[in-house]
Amino acid sequence: MPYLNLDDEFTEHPKVDGLSDGAFRLHVSGMRYCAKNTTDGAIPASRVDRLKPKFKAPELRELLRCNVWHEGGEGCNTESCIKGEDGEYVVHDYLQWNKSAAWWEKRRHDEAERKAEWRRKQAEKEAS
Numbered sequence: 001m002p003y004l005n006l007d008d009e010f011t012e013h014p015k016v017d018g019l020s021d022g023a024f025r026l027h028v029s030g031m032r033y034c035a036k037n038t039t040d041g042a043i044p045a046s047r048v049d050r051l052k053p054k055f056k057a058p059e060l061r062e063l064l065r066c067n068v069w070h071e072g073g074e075g076c077n078t079e080s081c082i083k084g085e086d087g088e089y090v091v092h093d094y095l096q097w098n099k100s101a102a103w104w105e106k107r108r109h110d111e112a113e114r115k116a117e118w119r120r121k122q123a124e125k126e127a128s
């Protein structure tokens with residue numbers, strides 16, 4: 001099951017430390033959404049106002065102004081930040097700290113194979 005990885009100095013990062021409480025909560029909720037849905041950092045614009053209770057548009061604008069999030073399609077030309085598409089927002093450098101959707105898919109596949117192999121061996125033991 002995918003999880004969100006937060007560095008223990010996350011709250012002290014200069015980009016995060018200066019955020020308002022509302023923007024901070026929107027940011028964390030957005031990252032949680034990305035982890036749960038393995039989006040590599042993309043958040044549908046249509047989903048943003050439901051990421052936290054009492055969403056306020058200025059909180060979203062604050063994240064964009066502070067380059068904590070980007071407008072989809074803009075990107076920032078780092079390897080750990082996807083470009084995204086129109087109609088999305090992108091969490092800056094999400095993939096610097098979190099596994100990609102491809103990584104999670106490979107892990108799910110590898111675990112399924114490992115479990116199938118274990119079951120096959122158990123069935124062989126029981127048959128002999």
Ligand SMILES: [Zn+2]
Binds near residue numbers: 076077078092
């Ligand atoms: Zn970025």
